[in-house]
Amino acid sequence: MSVLIVDASVAAKWFVAEEQSQAASLVLDETNQLEAPDFLLLEMDSIICKWVRGGGVRLAEGNELRDALRQYPIRYHPFVPLLDLAFQIASQTGQTVYDCLYIALAAVVEGRMVTADRKLYDALENGPFSEHVLWVGDIVRPGGAPRGRVSSF
Numbered sequence: 001m002s003v004l005i006v007d008a009s010v011a012a013k014w015f016v017a018e019e020q021s022q023a024a025s026l027v028l029d030e031t032n033q034l035e036a037p038d039f040l041l042l043e044m045d046s047i048i049c050k051w052v053r054g055g056g057v058r059l060a061e062g063n064e065l066r067d068a069l070r071q072y073p074i075r076y077h078p079f080v081p082l083l084d085l086a087f088q089i090a091s092q093t094g095q096t097v098y099d100c101l102y103i104a105l106a107a108v109v110e111g112r113m114v115t116a117d118r119k120l121y122d123a124l125e126n127g128p129f130s131e132h133v134l135w136v137g138d139i140v141r142p143g144g145a146p147r148g149r150v151s152s153f
Contacts, residue, residue: 011036
């Protein structure tokens with residue numbers, strides 16, 4: 001079983017059909033143990049709100065997406081205990097504290113943060129936290145077969 005820390009760039013792709021959405025759906029395989037700082041819910045609310053304000057999603061649909069996310073099998077961790085480590089990682093890597101909350105959790109639970117944020121991945125892949133970061137496109141379904149399609153609003 002893989003312990004994967006889900007960031008907002010991956011979670012957002014569960015709800016829209018775009019580049020890397022199919023790969024993001026593989027994260028949901030039952031062989032993965034999904035975890036995230038509870039801050040993920042705030043980030044996703046912000047993303048969904050942007051979709052609503054932009055007219056791509058009606059308010060009722062936005063509320064349905066919010067509810068759907070809360071049904072996914074993700075174990076949430078309070079972000080406050082991760083802040084000191086996230087601050088240290090951010091200071092060391094030049095990344096935002098927001099992004100480093102996910103890396104901090106990955107370090108604490110000995111997992112890997114899966115991201116669809118190419119800039120973040122590229123900045124971390126060869127650094128001291130490389131063992132805790134995974135590009136979403138590098139995930140394969142057990143047996144190598146592609147998984148079903150991603151839901152779309």
